[in-house]
Amino acid sequence: MVKKNNASNKSGNFKTNTIYAGDCIEAMNRLPEGSIDLIFADPPYNLQLGGDLHRPDNSRVDGVDDNWDKFSNFRAYDDFTHDWLKSARRVLKHNGSLWVIGSYHNIFRVGSVLQDLGYWLLNDIVWRKSNPMPNFRGTRFTNAHETLIWCARSKDARYTFNYDAMKNMNDGLQMRSDWTLPLCTGDERLKGEDGNKLHPTQKPESLLYRVIMAATKPGDIVLDPFF
Structure with missing residues (x-):
């Protein structure tokens, strides 16, 4: 069972x-150096939204305005x-x-x-959404994808890539x-008692499954700084 802890009370191990509750930078700074095998990060998008967005039926789109x-x-x-x-980068293992x-x-x-800090870019992955939200205003193309950057800690890192497992999939x-x-829908979407979604940008398990299967070994430690 996942336990929720105050990150400020954990130091050295x-x-x-x-789940460590707190500022992600402060929490990571309290983790041991070189202790993480894989990091999956879904940081703020800085969407720069201006005003509400409505569907053709005038219902409001529950977007990211946090x-x-x-x-x-x-x-x-x-x-x-x-x-x-x-x-x-500090908490990543050398080959993470x-x-x-x-x-x-x-x-x-x-x-x-990423490049300025010395990470070594390996791939950019396009997640093409099979069920994207349309562009309701009709002023741009439907935004039907997001991009993942996969990078090693450094150029000489011997990172994990499970090529055969990905091929078998x-x-x-x-x-x-x-x-x-697809996007998260149905039972996979986390919702509160009021029926509203708990996380505005929840990612599908199928996406995380591919990431973890591709880049980890059994027993590896995975960190999500923006859970």
């Missing part, structure tokens, strides 16, 4: 299968990105790897910071860098 996704400017977002990626997912709003800025063919998977 940590428990696995545990304070954690609001930054005063691009510089503030870049500074935040630099800080959490620096902390993440990091996956970060984002949209067109932020993923290019994240990629630049793809009918014996080499796994490509474009994955068609």
Whole structure:
């Protein structure tokens, strides 16, 4: 069972299968150096939304308007990105790897910071959504994908890649860098007692399954800084 702990009370070691509540940078700074095999990060997108968005029937779209996704400017977002990626690199094992997912709003800025900090980019993966939300205003193309960047801690890292496992998951063919998977729907979507979704950008288990199967070994430790 997952236990929720205050990260500020944990120093020098940590428990696995545990949620640490707190600022992600402060929490990572309390983890031992070189203790994590894989990091999957779904950071704030910095969507820069202006006003409410409505469907054709005038119902309001429950989008991302939380304070954690609001930054005063691009510089503030870049500074935040630099800080959490620096902390993440410290806790990664030498041969560990990091996956970060984002949209067109932020993923290019994240990629630049990754390279500045010494990460070595391995692939960009396109998650093509089989059931994307349409562009209700009709002013742009339907935003039907997100991008994952997969990178090693450094250029000389001997990272894990389970090539054969990925091939077996793809009918014996080499796994490509474009994955068609649905958004979270139905029972998979976490909801509160009021029926509203608990997380505005919940990712499907099928996406995480591929990431973990591709880049970890049995017994490896996986960290999600933005659970």
